[in-house]
Amino acid sequence: xxxxxxxxxxxxxxxxxxxxxxxxxxxxxxxxxxxxxxxxxxxxxxxxxxxxxxxxxxxxxxxxxxxxxxxxxxxxxxxxxxxxxxxxxxxxxxxxxxxxxxxxxxxxxxxxxxxxxxxxxxxxxxxxxxxxxxxxxxxxxxxxxxxxxxxxxxxxxxxxxxxxxxxxxxxxxxxxxxxxxxxxxxxxxxxxxxxxxxxxxxxxxxxxxxxxxxxxxxxxxxxxxxxxxxxxxxxxxxxxxxxxxxxxxxxxxxxxxxxxxxxxxxxxxxxxxxxxxxxxxxxxxxxxxxxxxxxxxxxxxxxxxxxxxxxxxxxxxxxxxxxxxxxxxxxxxxxxxxxxxxxxxxxxxxxxxxxxxxxxxxxxxxxxxxxxxxxxxxxxxxxxxxxxxxxxxxxxxxxxxxxxxxxxxxxxxxxxxxxxxxxxxxxxxxxxxxxxxxxxxxxxxxxxxxxxxxxxxxxxxxxxxxxxxxxxxxxxxxxxxxxxxxxxxxxxxxxxxx
Ligand code: SAH
Numbered sequence: 001x002x003x004x005x006x007x008x009x010x011x012x013x014x015x016x017x018x019x020x021x022x023x024x025x026x027x028x029x030x031x032x033x034x035x036x037x038x039x040x041x042x043x044x045x046x047x048x049x050x051x052x053x054x055x056x057x058x059x060x061x062x063x064x065x066x067x068x069x070x071x072x073x074x075x076x077x078x079x080x081x082x083x084x085x086x087x088x089x090x091x092x093x094x095x096x097x098x099x100x101x102x103x104x105x106x107x108x109x110x111x112x113x114x115x116x117x118x119x120x121x122x123x124x125x126x127x128x129x130x131x132x133x134x135x136x137x138x139x140x141x142x143x144x145x146x147x148x149x150x151x152x153x154x155x156x157x158x159x160x161x162x163x164x165x166x167x168x169x170x171x172x173x174x175x176x177x178x179x180x181x182x183x184x185x186x187x188x189x190x191x192x193x194x195x196x197x198x199x200x201x202x203x204x205x206x207x208x209x210x211x212x213x214x215x216x217x218x219x220x221x222x223x224x225x226x227x228x229x230x231x232x233x234x235x236x237x238x239x240x241x242x243x244x245x246x247x248x249x250x251x252x253x254x255x256x257x258x259x260x261x262x263x264x265x266x267x268x269x270x271x272x273x274x275x276x277x278x279x280x281x282x283x284x285x286x287x288x289x290x291x292x293x294x295x296x297x298x299x300x301x302x303x304x305x306x307x308x309x310x311x312x313x314x315x316x317x318x319x320x321x322x323x324x325x326x327x328x329x330x331x332x333x334x335x336x337x338x339x340x341x342x343x344x345x346x347x348x349x350x351x352x353x354x355x356x357x358x359x360x361x362x363x364x365x366x367x368x369x370x371x372x373x374x375x376x377x378x379x380x381x382x383x384x385x386x387x388x389x390x391x392x393x394x395x396x397x398x399x400x401x402x403x404x405x406x407x408x409x410x411x412x413x414x415x416x417x418x419x420x421x422x423x424x425x426x427x428x429x430x431x432x433x434x435x436x437x438x439x440x441x442x443x444x445x446x447x448x449x450x451x452x453x454x455x456x457x458x459x460x461x462x463x464x465x466x467x468x469x470x471x472x473x474x475x476x477x478x479x480x481x482x483x484x485x486x487x488x489x490x491x492x493x494x495x496x497x498x
Contacts, residue, residue: 251274
């Protein structure tokens with residue numbers, strides 16, 4: 001069996017978009033991922049289902065997994081022919097022991113590649129609005145470790161010498177020993193008034209910047225992980241990140257994972273920390289008989305009515321699975337409820353003939369003729385819920401065939417991170433996009449005996465809001481019928497927090 005390759009990949013400083021295209025591609029292809037504590041765990045969701053993901057977090061004070069063990073795991077798996085990703089926070093080399101791991105791999109004649117990442121040393125200051133070099137202010141930077149070992153013995157850093165070099169100093173892992181480091185830099189000749197900024201959890205929703213001077217380092221609180229910036233640039237404040245409207249807010253999104261991305265993305269863009277807490281999942285229907293029969297004589301229908309993105313996907317997936325393609329649809333016209341469903345139809349390279357004005361069945365009915373006699377409608381829907389739409393169409397003389405294209409199911413549990421945050425009262429808002437997301441969340445919370453009463457909630461429409469109120473949530477954001485949409489929800493959330 002050929003030996004597998006090991007990829008030493010930088011996961012960037014935290015923001016899940018700060019990874020290289022190459023790094024992300026390799027994560028998606030990997031057989032095994034060994035990941036560090038500082039690598040954003042969201043990347044693991046990109047891995048294949050069969051991929052083995054191993055947490056090899058090392059923390060100061062207690063080493064969960066020793067470096068030797070990590071090396072061994074990489075070597076063993078590569079020798080079995082597996083493709084191994086070693087995922088590290090920031091850049092894999094900058095205080096990431098990537099060099100040591102590459103040496104071990106070379107010794108065992110295992111092929112490897114290094115995929116650089118965006119180091120926190122530069123990214124954390126950038127997210128705090130501090131440029132690490134700046135014309136006329138700082139012509140060079142030094143990245144240095146501030147661990148205990150940097151102060152004495154073999155790994156000692158020449159702090160007094162560094163003081164004389166000037167420019168910008170970026171100290172990693174230095175919060176605990178900051179006063180001693182400051183003392184030695186001052187002893188080396190850096191003035192006590194030298195500006196200092198410590199950027200903690202850079203690029204993440206928890207980011208915090210503490211500003212002080214070298215002489216006052218002791219007086220302020222700084223905790224890991226932080227990059228300490230020493231030098232004139234540390235007095236600069238070109239903040240663009242911490243001033244976003246939802247910065248510092250933790251918002252839970254309860255939609256199905258496959259549907260949540262737009263909402264999650266929009267909230268994150270406004271700076272929120274978003275937790276995905278899926279309370280609905282989709283599964284195949286009991287059987288495909290209904291859909292298959294309808295597909296077999298699809299030419300006999302005049303209208304295909306699609307009421308959700310999920311129904312749209314299921315219907316067309318089934319069509320294409322049968323080795324057929326869009327030509328099978330012939331002359332059938334397509335009607336949708338909601339811009340999101342229309343957008344999904346277009347993703348299947350089909351046009352929408354009629355769209356409901358306001359995302360509701362009533363809106364769609366209003367768009368159809370009053371007399372529909374002789375017209376045949378095909379209506380894919382979930383197993384457990386029926387829409388009034390079918391009946392109303394029949395009242396107008398239409399012939400309607402409802403077909404079960406999927407079923408909604410409850411996920412097996414709630415993410416641990418969400419439960420921890422609820423316990424700590426650290427969720428600022430929970431977003432609901434349907435009554436079933438509310439009810440399912442409540443059932444899942446009951447299973448964990450977790451109390452949710454008075455948790456602030458944002459609801460996409462009046463019906464959802466009513467369900468949420470009945471279930472004990474404190475509804476602080478509620479859209480009226482006319483503004484029901486994901487972007488409307490996001491705007492209302494931003495307005496609430498402002
Ligand atoms: N290879 C990493 C550094 C690993 S050493 C990189 O290139 O970024 C771990 C140290 O990195 C932490 O103690 C802290 O000083 C710094 N660090 C990592 N992520 C950080 C973040 N998001 N914000 C601030 N500092 C961070």
